[in-house]
Amino acid sequence: MELVTLPSLMPTPTGAFPEVPLLALDTLWFQVSGTICNLRCQHCFISCGPDNHRLGMMSLEQVLGYLEEARDLGVREYYFTGGEPFMNRELVPMLAQALAQGPTSVLTNGVLIKAETAAKLRGLQDGSEYSFDLRISMDGYDAATNDPIRGAGTFERIMQGILRLAEAGLNPVITVTEALPDAQTREGRGRFLEFLRRAGLTQPRLKILPLLRMGAEAGRQRGYAPWESLAGAHLTEDELRALQCSSCRMVSAVGVHVCPILVDDPVGGMGRRLKDSLRPFALAHPACYTCKVDGLSCTT
Amino acid sequence: MHDLKAAPATLGKVAFFGGIYSNHLALEAAIRLARTRGVDAMWALGDFGAFGPHPDRSVELLMEHGVQAIQGNYEESLSTGAEDCHCGYTDPRDNHYAQISYDYTFEHTSDAYKRWMGTLPKAARLEVGGQRLRLCHGSPRQINEFLWASNTPTPFIERMLKDEDADLVVCTHTGIHWQRRDADGRGVVNVGALGRPPNDGTTNVWFAILSARPGGGVDVEFVPVHYEHGLLARQMAQEGLPQEFIETIETGWWTTCLEILPARERAAGRY
Numbered sequence: 335m336e337l338v339t340l341p342s343l344m345p346t347p348t349g350a351f352p353e354v355p356l357l358a359l360d361t362l363w364f365q366v367s368g369t370i371c372n373l374r375c376q377h378c379f380i381s382c383g384p385d386n387h388r389l390g391m392m393s394l395e396q397v398l399g400y401l402e403e404a405r406d407l408g409v410r411e412y413y414f415t416g417g418e419p420f421m422n423r424e425l426v427p428m429l430a431q432a433l434a435q436g437p438t439s440v441l442t443n444g445v446l447i448k449a450e451t452a453a454k455l456r457g458l459q460d461g462s463e464y465s466f467d468l469r470i471s472m473d474g475y476d477a478a479t480n481d482p483i484r485g486a487g488t489f490e491r492i493m494q495g496i497l498r499l500a501e502a503g504l505n506p507v508i509t510v511t512e513a514l515p516d517a518q519t520r521e522g523r524g525r526f527l528e529f530l531r532r533a534g535l536t537q538p539r540l541k542i543l544p545l546l547r548m549g550a551e552a553g554r555q556r557g558y559a560p561w562e563s564l565a566g567a568h569l570t571e572d573e574l575r576a577l578q579c580s581s582c583r584m585v586s587a588v589g590v591h592v593c594p595i596l597v598d599d600p601v602g603g604m605g606r607r608l609k610d611s612l613r614p615f616a617l618a619h620p621a622c623y624t625c626k627v628d629g630l631s632c633t634t
Numbered sequence: 635m636h637d638l639k640a641a642p643a644t645l646g647k648v649a650f651f652g653g654i655y656s657n658h659l660a661l662e663a664a665i666r667l668a669r670t671r672g673v674d675a676m677w678a679l680g681d682f683g684a685f686g687p688h689p690d691r692s693v694e695l696l697m698e699h700g701v702q703a704i705q706g707n708y709e710e711s712l713s714t715g716a717e718d719c720h721c722g723y724t725d726p727r728d729n730h731y732a733q734i735s736y737d738y739t740f741e742h743t744s745d746a747y748k749r750w751m752g753t754l755p756k757a758a759r760l761e762v763g764g765q766r767l768r769l770c771h772g773s774p775r776q777i778n779e780f781l782w783a784s785n786t787p788t789p790f791i792e793r794m795l796k797d798e799d800a801d802l803v804v805c806t807h808t809g810i811h812w813q814r815r816d817a818d819g820r821g822v823v824n825v826g827a828l829g830r831p832p833n834d835g836t837t838n839v840w841f842a843i844l845s846a847r848p849g850g851g852v853d854v855e856f857v858p859v860h861y862e863h864g865l866l867a868r869q870m871a872q873e874g875l876p877q878e879f880i881e882t883i884e885t886g887w888w889t890t891c892l893e894i895l896p897a898r899e900r901a902a903g904r905y
């Protein structure tokens with residue numbers, strides 16, 4: 335349990351929210367499966383699940399349209415996420431097109447990756463001159479720590495997905511949130527890497543993500559408090575550059591969003607086309623506090 | 635100081651040295667090679683120190699042989715007294731070894747050389763074969779940005795060239811040499827590094843020679859440098875540098891600062 339008495343004494347900041355210009359559109363995210371997911375993780379910041387259709391699937395046509403616009407704008411890299419992106423039946427042709435014009439990553443829970451899928455993904459990797467990355471999320475190195483957050487039986491299924499990728503010659507990045515206490519210490523991260531090595535990943539790669547106190551996570555622990563705000567804050571040039579909203583945009587079935595986090599909140603809406611979205615964004619959402627203070631970056 | 639707005643020097647054949655990382659033995663061998671190839675000029679693109687022993691020796695070689703130079707993140711940090719190298723790593727494991735390397739280099743670089751580093755420009759322009767070259771350490775927009783072959787796609791390069799009003803960006807910082815150019819020869823040339831092998835299991839290191847073609851345009855040649863790597867390893871051991879760094883010099887496989895590698899470059903190495 336967290337102590338809430340101390341933070342509650344923190345003063346609520348006041349003043350204007352700092353504005354972040356889009357310095358360069360380097361990273362484009364695709365919310366290809368919207369909020370639709372085969373799992374219902376307890377810490378999901380957009381409460382994805384099998385029955386959450388607030389944001390729907392993107393069509394291949396939509397993705398190709400944005401890729402064309404991105405090529406003209408000189409985008410450097412592409413990320414595909416959801417929901418669970420492998421629930422979108424057109425994911426593989428989407429990835430093939432993205433990989434023809436830049437490095438591409440997919441963020442997945444790994445549960446739907448069968449041997450046949452892994453073979454197709456290997457084909458995508460071999461067919462591109464650019465890097466292709468799979469990123470698999472899990473929340474512990476056994477069922478006892480992982481399953482309470484991701485769902486009963488998911489640990490086994492995630493591990494199967496990871497091993498199928500490894501057998502196909504792909505080396506996924508494993509993503510862990512700070513819901514796992516070990517993710518917060520150097521020794522703990524060392525233990526996790528050793529676990530992955532023993533599981534069969536010869537070059538284990540690990541990314542730790544802070545939790546966002548919104549969506550399902552707000553109910554699991556707590557939501558943002560009034561003091562978790564960037565009102566009145568002044569950001570240096572380096573701090574602006576470090577924020578992902580200075581270099582990325584997210585697209586979904588309904589249009590362009592400022593970043594991969596504010597995809598389910600009207601405040602993050604930036605228009606229909608990428609060219610509409612190249613304007614500054616005010617850091618008025620409490621999640622912006624996490625990006626600034628914890629240095630969150632959704633890219634690998 | 636080199637002024638980016640001034641008319642660039644027009645040259646026929648130029649050698650470019652990437653990160654030297656205090657590998658003074660490789661630098662000496664590379665300068666010799668470049669001279670036998672008849673270059674008009676030699677340029678060092680920053681990161682003279684790091685990783686290897688006796689950082690002042692590399693600086694002295696640059697000065698003695700008239701190698702022109704721009705700053706890398708190391709020179710920027712050393713000359714401003716920064717507490718770390720600003721290498722641009724994001725993983726704690728990468729930063730752990732980067733700090734060992736920087737602390738050693740900071741301690742063993744003389745104050746006069748640190749001041750000299752502070753006088754170097756961060757960018758320069760040249761003209762070779764009618765092409766406008768934009769020299770930088772990491773990328774034109776950021777001294778510590780990593781331009782790897784597998785994550786620097788053509789549309790991004792086209793935007794960079796347009797922003798920079800250039801035909802060729804010549805850079806280093808990653809430690810692995812590569813080029814991506816269009817049919818007109820416009821694009822990016824990453825000249826690699828003299829400091830350590832490119833994570834390929836060989837012990838030689840690399841630099842690049844850019845030459846004007848008789849009819850216009852630029853030829854890019856990556857030149858392997860064989861040097862006394864065993865002697866460098868012994869000097870590193872005498873200086874108490876980490877065994878992990880020595881292993882890379884002896885085997886050609888990177889053992890540290892691996893987390894920053896994109897998937898494709900990572901998969902090509904041993905670790």
